[in-house]
Amino acid sequence: MKLSPLTSQGSVDRQAHDWRAVAAVMLGVALSSLDTAIANTALPTIAGDLHASPATSVWIINAYQIAIVATVLPLAALGDIIGHRRIFIAGLSLFTLSSLVCALASTLPLLAAARTLQGLGASGIMSVNIALLRFIYPPDRLGRGVGLNALTVGFCFSVGPTVASLILSIATWPWLFGINVPLGLLALLAAAPSLPHSPLGKHRFDAIAALLNVVMFTTLIFALGAACQHEPAAIWGGSLGMAMVFGALLIRRERDNRAPILPIDLYRVPIFALSAATSICSFAVQGLAFVALPFFFEGVLHRSQVQTGFLLAPWSIVVALTAPVAGRLSDRYSPAVLGGIGLLILTLGMTSLALLPADPGVADIVIRLLCCGVGFGFFQSPNMRALMSAAPPSRSGGASGTIATSRLLGQTLGAALTALCFNFAGGVQGASIALWMGAAFALAACIASLARTAV
Known part of the structure; x- marks a missing residue:
């Protein structure tokens, strides 16, 4: 964020106002991102306590994901009409309240219903968080804002399983959701007085x-x-x-429609369309890798769940460290070139993972995952900046919703393709095919990113 000289009390207040707004947005993003990883890790424990089968307990995860994917674009469009801060605060309020209901749930249907409401609240947060950053940061510093957002998501994604394990070691599973309540209230106290008011649209909600x-x-x-x-x-x-x-x-x-919920007007802008395609392909790579690698580590290399978690951590940690640097660079250099370089590195990293020897050492695995993390981190922030910059300010909600939708669709597609690889080729061969498929998606994303330089 650009800091002006503190020449008056008003400038001091403005600086504090901006940082409270950034803190509120980042805490909301952290809660919605962390909750996915925490629930995934604790699913067996929750299923056992509620006497639910593995097949039915999956709805604890599915209800949350479906609610987000299905509503993020409508809520983003509504944010363009009534204001992004209203959607964010309403989403954060619903997320906090539904977290309390999740903690008090005693049956699987009640927990799944509460998770649906929690997903709807998370959708409100995710649909407008980048749009809010556009009005918090000046245009020449927007890359820093999206870099901080990427750092927050990457950090939460990496520490989620560890946080879940720590909570379960000292408390029961309801506390996984109960801890969101005080943190959500803290975020609301910061958000209400500080989030900026964005211009309101004059069109109607369809x-x-x-x-x-x-x-x-x-x-x-x-x-x-x-x-x-x-x-x-x-x-x-x-x-x-x-x-x-x-x-x-x-x-x-x-x-x-001049302001459609499904932002087909923005997809007519070549840079926006290519950036969205780049995002979907890149997050498909992440989905393929993060589903296939645990099976490979545990089924082929016979690593424990704890060891698998530590082996996967370098990817997310390096993304969290690299994303802010890439965000700052995107304020000075072409996001298309930065993203293309990052995705080329990601392609090489995924190819090296697919070519892992039969009995690799820890260093062999970690170096390859570090390469993937650096590449993914250098793509993510510049690509988000390109998406937001390609949309006019009046369509910031649609662009922000597209970022969230592209990420979720890519991750879901990657997980589904990995499952298909396992179904058709078995565990060992299926994991290898999934990693090669991830390398192909990364190369496709690299080509799409570099194609933006010609637009």
């Missing part, structure tokens, strides 16, 4: 388009999940077909 969007993404994510869980083809195929039908209806309805 409730029908929002419903079409919710159905489209819900059925799409359900189809991918059903395919991963070996459900009959009629179930996931029918759900996928429904997603395509509702997607076509949504595009037809919003074709001539």
